[in-house]
Amino acid sequence: MVIEKKQLIEEVKRVLQEVKDPEIPSISIVELGMIESVHIEGALASIQAKPTFVGCPALDIIKKNIVSAVKKVHGIEEVEVKYVYHPPWTTDSISQEGKEKLKVYGIAPPPSKHTPGEPWEIDCPYCGSTYTTMENIFGPTACRSILYCRSCKNPFEAMKPVANI
Numbered sequence: 055m056v057i058e059k060k061q062l063i064e065e066v067k068r069v070l071q072e073v074k075d076p077e078i079p080s081i082s083i084v085e086l087g088m089i090e091s092v093h094i095e096g097a098l099a100s101i102q103a104k105p106t107f108v109g110c111p112a113l114d115i116i117k118k119n120i121v122s123a124v125k126k127v128h129g130i131e132e133v134e135v136k137y138v139y140h141p142p143w144t145t146d147s148i149s150q151e152g153k154e155k156l157k158v159y160g161i162a163p164p165p166s167k168h169t170p171g172e173p174w175e176i177d178c179p180y181c182g183s184t185y186t187t188m189e190n191i192f193g194p195t196a197c198r199s200i201l202y203c204r205s206c207k208n209p210f211e212a213m214k215p216v217a218n219i
């Protein structure tokens with residue numbers, strides 16, 4: 055039985071929804087805007103992904119997770135994952151749904167409009183207050199920072215904005 059190529063691409067995209075960022079388990083790499091393209095050639099799936107934050111150690115893990123997820127798709131035997139740097143990933147690539155999930159996880163989504171050099175204004179993911187302070191620019195990973203909400207007294211994490219350079 056020949057499976058339609060288009061159908062295969064849809065199926066591959068569907069399983070990619072299940073691949074999570076290892077550091078933020080509630081959000082998928084699709085929601086993060088990491089998937090640039092999916093190509094199918096026979097039984098080979100070629101996936102182009104955009105790395106999120108430079109310096110994030112998770113890229114190898116994500117690659118492995120993509121390969122094992124996509125290999126489960128019926129009709130796919132080989133999976134190739136390439137990281138592409140152009141066009142660059144920016145925090146604007148995160149889908150609206152992805153941003154909501156970040157909030158649920160206690161991570162403030164990056165501000166959508168950010169001018170490099172300007173301080174960024176971040177809403178507390180718990181109460182929405184903008185009365186927040188930067189506690190530690192170096193969070194647990196290179197991609198996140200620790201902030202503190204002065205309204206509800208909760209510490210929270212924020213993703214650092216990455217702008218098009």
Ligand SMILES: [Zn+2]
Pocket residue numbers: 178179180181182183203204205206207208
């Ligand atoms: Zn708050």
